Amino acid sequence: MKEEKIAFYKGPAGGWGALNSVKNALLRQDIPVKGAKTLLAANQPDGFDCPGCAWPDRNHASTFEFCENGVKAVAAEATARRAGPELFARHKVSELAQQSDFWLEDQGRLTHPMVYDATSDRYRPIGWDEAFALVARHLNALPDPDEAIFYTSGRTSNEAAFLYQLFVREFGTNNFPDCSNMCHEPSGSAMRPQIGVGKGTVELADFEKADAIFIFGQNPGTNHPRMLGELREAHRRGARIVSFNPLRERGLERFADPQDKLEMATFGSTPISTHYFQLRVGGDLAAVLGMMKHVLEQHDAHGDVLDLAFIDEHTTGLASLSESVRAAAWPLLEEESGLSEAQMRGAADVYIGARNVIACWGMGITQHMHSVATIQMIVNLLMLRGNIGRPGAGACPVRGHSNVQGDRTMGIWEKPPAALLDRLRDVYGFEPPRANGVDTVEAIRHMRDGKAKVFFALGGNFAAATPDTYETWKALQRCDLTVHVATKLNRSHVVHGREALILPCLGRTEIDMQDGRPQGVTVEDSMSMVHLSVGINPPASEHLLSEPAIVARLAQATLGARSRVPWTGLARDYALIRDEIEKVFPDFARFNQRVSVPGGFRLRNTASERVWRTPSAKAAFQAHEVPRNTPSHRARERMPGRIVFTLLTTRSHDQYNTTIYGMDDRYRGVFGQRRVVFIHPEDIRALGMNDGDWVDIRTVWDDGQERRADRFRLVAYDIPRGNLAAYYPETNPLVPLSAVAANAGTPTSKSIPVVLDLHEALQP
Ligand SMILES: Nc1nc2c(c(=O)[nH]1)N[C@H]1C(S)=C(S)[C@@H](COP(=O)(O)OP(=O)(O)OC[C@H]3O[C@@H](n4cnc5c(=O)[nH]c(N)nc54)[C@H](O)[C@@H]3O)O[C@H]1N2
Numbered sequence: 044m045k046e047e048k049i050a051f052y053k054g055p056a057g058g059w060g061a062l063n064s065v066k067n068a069l070l071r072q073d074i075p076v077k078g079a080k081t082l083l084a085a086n087q088p089d090g091f092d093c094p095g096c097a098w099p100d101r102n103h104a105s106t107f108e109f110c111e112n113g114v115k116a117v118a119a120e121a122t123a124r125r126a127g128p129e130l131f132a133r134h135k136v137s138e139l140a141q142q143s144d145f146w147l148e149d150q151g152r153l154t155h156p157m158v159y160d161a162t163s164d165r166y167r168p169i170g171w172d173e174a175f176a177l178v179a180r181h182l183n184a185l186p187d188p189d190e191a192i193f194y195t196s197g198r199t200s201n202e203a204a205f206l207y208q209l210f211v212r213e214f215g216t217n218n219f220p221d222c223s224n225m226c227h228e229p230s231g232s233a234m235r236p237q238i239g240v241g242k243g244t245v246e247l248a249d250f251e252k253a254d255a256i257f258i259f260g261q262n263p264g265t266n267h268p269r270m271l272g273e274l275r276e277a278h279r280r281g282a283r284i285v286s287f288n289p290l291r292e293r294g295l296e297r298f299a300d301p302q303d304k305l306e307m308a309t310f311g312s313t314p315i316s317t318h319y320f321q322l323r324v325g326g327d328l329a330a331v332l333g334m335m336k337h338v339l340e341q342h343d344a345h346g347d348v349l350d351l352a353f354i355d356e357h358t359t360g361l362a363s364l365s366e367s368v369r370a371a372a373w374p375l376l377e378e379e380s381g382l383s384e385a386q387m388r389g390a391a392d393v394y395i396g397a398r399n400v401i402a403c404w405g406m407g408i409t410q411h412m413h414s415v416a417t418i419q420m421i422v423n424l425l426m427l428r429g430n431i432g433r434p435g436a437g438a439c440p441v442r443g444h445s446n447v448q449g450d451r452t453m454g455i456w457e458k459p460p461a462a463l464l465d466r467l468r469d470v471y472g473f474e475p476p477r478a479n480g481v482d483t484v485e486a487i488r489h490m491r492d493g494k495a496k497v498f499f500a501l502g503g504n505f506a507a508a509t510p511d512t513y514e515t516w517k518a519l520q521r522c523d524l525t526v527h528v529a530t531k532l533n534r535s536h537v538v539h540g541r542e543a544l545i546l547p548c549l550g551r552t553e554i555d556m557q558d559g560r561p562q563g564v565t566v567e568d569s570m571s572m573v574h575l576s577v578g579i580n581p582p583a584s585e586h587l588l589s590e591p592a593i594v595a596r597l598a599q600a601t602l603g604a605r606s607r608v609p610w611t612g613l614a615r616d617y618a619l620i621r622d623e624i625e626k627v628f629p630d631f632a633r634f635n636q637r638v639s640v641p642g643g644f645r646l647r648n649t650a651s652e653r654v655w656r657t658p659s660a661k662a663a664f665q666a667h668e669v670p671r672n673t674p675s676h677r678a679r680e681r682m683p684g685r686i687v688f689t690l691l692t693t694r695s696h697d698q699y700n701t702t703i704y705g706m707d708d709r710y711r712g713v714f715g716q717r718r719v720v721f722i723h724p725e726d727i728r729a730l731g732m733n734d735g736d737w738v739d740i741r742t743v744w745d746d747g748q749e750r751r752a753d754r755f756r757l758v759a760y761d762i763p764r765g766n767l768a769a770y771y772p773e774t775n776p777l778v779p780l781s782a783v784a785a786n787a788g789t790p791t792s793k794s795i796p797v798v799l800d801l802h803e804a805l806q807p
Pocket residue numbers: 095096097112226259260261262263265266267287288289290292322323324325326327404405406407408442443444691692693694696698699700701793
């Protein structure tokens with residue numbers, strides 16, 4: 044057991060600490076450091092796409108871009124450990140369910156398809172044909188195809204995702220909840236009506252030309268380490284980097300690039316942010332509104348601040364936006380943002396002083412009730428000075444999973460556009476279902492209420508990643524059948540339906556042979572670059588199937604002769620799947636040819652060409668007021684005698700979503716533990732408690748249901764008063780199912796109203 048300690052970190056992000064951590068990550072997975080060549084193949088033209096994050100690569104032909112957390116992600120997949128039939132013979136499922144998330148994944152790669160046997164309460168091996176027949180039997184017995192749910196996690200390749208949506212729609216439902224519903228859904232919901240595309244408008248080259256980069260609610264030092272390379276270069280050539288974050292994240296402050304020999308030899312480092320605004324959780328809308336107020340006032344005073352040519356030619360709605368912005372009072376903006384009027388004006392002056400501006404955002408923006416409104420305000424701010432659709436400027440939602448953007452492009456979408464369904468009908472000759480399907484939160488409700496009976500997951504860890512953990516578990520346990528296509532054992536496999544299957548698949552790092560020929564898949568990064576990914580490691584077990592093969596064989600078993608799709612042929616040669624993708628999506632014309640060049644190609648992004656696919660054919664300014672009726676506001680009113688905090692849940696440096704690599708969070712100074720809650724020292728005093736005390740966390744919600752997570756250690760921290768931070772997924776039992784972003788359905792896991800009590804066992 045490693046020592047639990049808190050030791051604040053003063054060095055830069057990256058540097059020798061990162062190299063050291065890489066060595067430890069390899070050792071943990073029993074991978075010899077010397078033979079770690081496989082790791083070097085990530086993000087090269089003839090290697091695999093790094094499964095770590097969706098940040099693009101400077102140049103796919105360049106030398107390996109070092110990334111500590113990319114190496115951890117690859118090592119987790121390339122691990123020498125195996126979770127084979129012996130493991131399942133040794134432990135009842137009820138015993139496995141007692142183990143931690145860390146322990147479950149730490150058993151290594153799954154090797155055999157397994158089926159749950161209720162009599163012995165164990166998983167036992169099953170043949171692939173038998174497994175597909177079992178799923179097909181359940182699906183075909185459903186009175187209505189909408190009683191099946193098909194979840195996707197964003198590591199799924201374009202080829203697998205395309206086949207999956209085709210199969211499921213031919214089967215008859217649009218029930219496609221995916222991890223995106225919990226992630227960047229609000230970014231799409233905000234930008235589509237506003238600028239006509241649901242994706243970011245910038246590419247990497249724009250980062251070389253930006254004069255200012257605004258970063259809202261993102262922790263790139265941990266979650267997108269390669270982004271720090273771009274920020275470092277930008278800083279060095281004099282660009283302003285302006286961060287908005289309630290926490291002072293190390294990676295946004297200083298970075299030592301392990302690729303820079305001089306920096307490493309001299310223990311040097313480069314500052315990242317030129318300006319850091321430690322605003323209140325959920326305060327971004329107010330802060331951006333304040334900035335716009337200053338921009339408008341400066342324009343009134345000097346006349347040349349707004350880009351009037353852009354506004355006249357390309358936009359609608361400025362009049363009502365400016366009316367509502369001018370009406371907002373500074374005291375309210377200060378109260379809600381936690382920033383002073385001078386700070387907001389200062390940030391706006393940086394904005395005005397820069398010719399080209401990029402705005403980036405992450406989960407600190409999307410996982411709030413008012414996330415869609417906040418994103419539209421950020422885009423409004425950009426548009427005031429024409430910062431969309433020209434070099435060095437634009438909107439940059441920074442996606443999470445390495446192909447989450449591609450999966451949506453391929454049609455993994457519970458609210459499919461009619462044009463996509465028409466196209467499927469025309470190409471394949473079946474009538475796809477027209478009604479919208481369920482998103483992640485709705486899927487949980489449907490299963491809990493008995494409206495859905497079969498749950499199928501292509502990757503991910505639904506039981507741990509979703510909100511209201513115990514409700515979700517009830518929902519999964521009410522299913523007749525739960526099926527998980529996975530690489531590693533996780534919580535979702537041990538919280539199962541009456542019948543259950545684990546289907547082990549190849550990972551992206553592995554050689555995928557079909558018909559004697561190695562296959563490659565394609566992925567789309569956060570900046571719409573589509574490129575090939577070819578595995579180079581031998582498969583973890585000879586019994587694994589690829590994801591495209593699993594989907595094709597399941598479709599064949601379920602639909603049989605009634606299908607219009609040549610499933611077997613497609614699974615034998617992925618180039619043929621890409622031909623099908625091209626038939627359905629015109630943007631993928633000459634797909635195989637264009638993706639065969641190193642680095643691939645960029646999908647068309649109309650907003651970046653100033654072509655607006657909105658109803659008015661213009662970009663639309665959208666006015667929003669500062670929200671004053673959030674769950675935290677209401678909870679404070681309902682509990683006047685208590686200190687109601689707003690809790691944000693976040694990732695440590697040693698995890699990939701629900702996959703826990705280790706117990707440290709180096710840059711935040713936490714070692715050997717995860718059950719901590721960061722809190723302002725004055726708030727500890729106000730509670731009458733002490734730094735290091737153990738507390739229980741309870742949600743303040745209005746449905747009478749108790750939600751709690753017990754035994755967290757208070758850590759005095761540099762965080763605004765009234766705010767708390769703790770790690771996910773441990774805190775997911777605190778997120779109510781009904782707490783979702785307006786117009787996006789995303790769980791509000793960055794703003795949960797909670798109260799703290801001394802841990803029960805310690806109370807007098
Ligand atoms: N190593 C590693 N890489 C990853 C992942 C991982 O788990 N591990 N996950 C991947 C995935 S799926 C995703 S979506 C991304 C996630 O990457 P991020 O978007 O960075 O997600 P979080 O770690 O949740 O961190 C959110 C940041 O927002 C801040 N924040 C919280 N609330 C607010 C707020 O109200 N306003 C502002 N301005 N800031 C706020 C937090 O302090 C934190 O710094 O990373 C991807 N990459």
